[in-house]
Amino acid sequence: MVQVEIGKIYHPKQLPEMLYKCIGPLTGDVVNEEGRNLPLEMFVLTDNYPRPHFVVIEDKILNFLFPGDDFYLVHLITHSTNFDNLKIEDHHFHNSILDLSNSYITRDRFLIHHNNIIYPKNYGEFDIHQLLIDFEY
Numbered sequence: 281m282v283q284v285e286i287g288k289i290y291h292p293k294q295l296p297e298m299l300y301k302c303i304g305p306l307t308g309d310v311v312n313e314e315g316r317n318l319p320l321e322m323f324v325l326t327d328n329y330p331r332p333h334f335v336v337i338e339d340k341i342l343n344f345l346f347p348g349d350d351f352y353l354v355h356l357i358t359h360s361t362n363f364d365n366l367k368i369e370d371h372h373f374h375n376s377i378l379d380l381s382n383s384y385i386t387r388d389r390f391l392i393h394h395n396n397i398i399y400p401k402n403y404g405e406f407d408i409h410q411l412l413i414d415f416e417y
Contacts, residue, residue, distance in 0.1 A: 284337055284340070284352060284394065284397055284399050285337065285402070285405075286337050286338070286339060286340070286408060287336070287337060287405045287406050287407070287408045288336070288337055288402040288403075288404070288405050288406075289334050289335070289336055289357065289373070289376065289378065289402055289403040289404045289405065289406065290334065290335055290337065290397045290398060290399055290401075290402055290403070291334055291335075291397075291398045291401075291403070292332060292334070292335050292392060292396055292397060292398070293396050293397070293398050299332070299390055299391075299392050299396070300325045300390060300391040300392070301325065301388060301389075301390050302323035302324060302325050302353075302389055302390060302391050303323065303324045304321065304322060304323035304324055304389070305321030305322060305323060306321070306322045306323070306324065307319065307320070307321060307322075308320045308321075308322050310344075320344070323341075323353075323389075323391060325391075332356035332357065332358055333356075333357050333358060333359070333383075334356075334357040334378070334403060335352075335354040335355070335356060335357070335390070335392060335397065336354060336355045336356075336357060336385065336406045336408075336411075337352050337353075337354055337397075338352075338353045338354060338355060338389065338408055338412075339352070339353040340352055340353075341353055341391065349393070349394075350393075350394050351391045351392060351393055351394065352391070352392050352394060352397065353389050353390070353391060354389070354390050354391075354392050355385050355386050355387075355388075355389065355390070355411070356385065356386040356388075356390060357378075357380070357383050357384070357385055358383065358384055358385075358386065359382060359383060359384065360384060361384060363386060363387075363388065364387055365384035365385060365386050365387065366384060366385050366386075366387055366411075366414060366415060367384055368380045368381075368383045368384060368385050369414075371407070371410060372385070372406055372407060372410060372411055372414070373404055373405060373406045373407065374404065374405055374407070375404050375405050376403060376404025376405070377403055377404060378403050378404060385406075385411070387415045
């Protein structure tokens with residue numbers, strides 16, 4: 281089975297119905313069957329975001345309510361300068377077949393269901409570590 285890869289650029293489908301803007305992760309915990317606390321990362325859904333063209337995968341999110349029904353934490357590639365988006369620079373990505381010279385990437389994170397990412401075709405790769413550092417400044 282083909283997997284969606286961290287850092288890769290993919291084209292989403294069924295937008296905006298299956299794209300959820302989120303705040304987080306927020307830390308919490310849950311008690312398991314043995315009575316031990318297990319740490320969790322939770323996301324709070326919000327709304328209002330620019331029109332995306334592509335998504336960049338930051339991480340895979342395991343769904344504890346519905347195991348196997350996973351989501352991905354993504355950033356959107358857009359032409360919008362609103363929402364405090366970061367201008368995409370050459371050092372952010374490599375092996376891209378896209379012209380990203382006039383594009384921005386959202387600092388905001390979004391959740392997208394794995395069925396709403398068109399794969400195996402990807403359009404390049406972002407350096408997620410460098411991107412997250414640049415989001416801070």
